[in-house]
Amino acid sequence: MTERDQQIIQLTDRYRIGTNAAYHSVVFDGQSMNSVTKVTARMCREGWLQRYRLIPPEDYFTLGPKAVRHFGYSSRRTEPLGPQALPIDYAVLLFATHGGRTRLIRSELNDLLPWLPDSLCHAPYCRTSGGLLEMVRVDLGGSPNHIAKKAGRDCSKRIEIPEFAELIEGQKFQLVVLTTTTAKARLIRQAMEGLSWQCNIRLHIATIPRLTFLHLRNQ
Numbered sequence: 662m663t664e665r666d667q668q669i670i671q672l673t674d675r676y677r678i679g680t681n682a683a684y685h686s687v688v689f690d691g692q693s694m695n696s697v698t699k700v701t702a703r704m705c706r707e708g709w710l711q712r713y714r715l716i717p718p719e720d721y722f723t724l725g726p727k728a729v730r731h732f733g734y735s736s737r738r739t740e741p742l743g744p745q746a747l748p749i750d751y752a753v754l755l756f757a758t759h760g761g762r763t764r765l766i767r768s769e770l771n772d773l774l775p776w777l778p779d780s781l782c783h784a785p786y787c788r789t790s791g792g793l794l795e796m797v798r799v800d801l802g803g804s805p806n807h808i809a810k811k812a813g814r815d816c817s818k819r820i821e822i823p824e825f826a827e828l829i830e831g832q833k834f835q836l837v838v839l840t841t842t843t844a845k846a847r848l849i850r851q852a853m854e855g856l857s858w859q860c861n862i863r864l865h866i867a868t869i870p871r872l873t874f875l876h877l878r879n880q
Contacts, residue, residue, distance in 0.1 A: 670709055670728050676764055678742060678750040679722040683758050713741045716874045748875040749799045752839045753785045755869050762787040776824045793835055794828060800840035802876040809852035812838055816862050835863040841873045
């Protein structure tokens with residue numbers, strides 16, 4: 662593998678998904694999209710990546726059989742993402758790679774928050790370039806009230822942990838909600854403001870318009 666191949670595989674491993682657009686943004690500085698597609702096509706032929714249809718005509722990539730063996734993962738990591746995992750992982754990929762953030766892999770999260778119970782480690786977590794910890798909830802098509810209640814429960818479970826409460830009080834933690842449009846983001850914020858918050862949790866709501874297409878695809 663070239664160094665660039667390794668960067669592509671590492672990005673795909675970290676986010677559990679990759680796209681030509683994400684590779685172009687992060688790995689292929691100043692090069693054409695055509696250069697990206699040639700490399701990913703070769704890596705698929707070689708077994709480092711596995712290609713699936715995303716939003717036509719765009720595809721997405723998971724780790725291929727050769728990469729899975731390299732990391733010692735289950736062969737299931739080569740399979741297409743499920744109807745919930747796909748919009749979650751895709752939205753986090755777009756949010757992080759265009760916003761100066763990094764999604765934390767499990768070992769990094771365990772090192773950073775060794776006291777966090779396993780049951781609370783499965784949500785996507787990111788870290789900003791400034792060191793702010795973020796937990797991300799992705800809109801899967803529910804109503805604003807439904808999303809707000811889910812996000813509220815996310816925070817309620819964590820605030821019961823003293824170490825997490827310290828992060829929140831120290832303004833070192835932020836809850837992120839990713840949704841489809843500015844109109845829905847406004848409704849989610851209104852719904853969350855109507856909830857009973859136990860403390861002043863930082864909240865950031867961002868829009869990922871391409872999520873709309875995945876919602877339509879899953880209907």
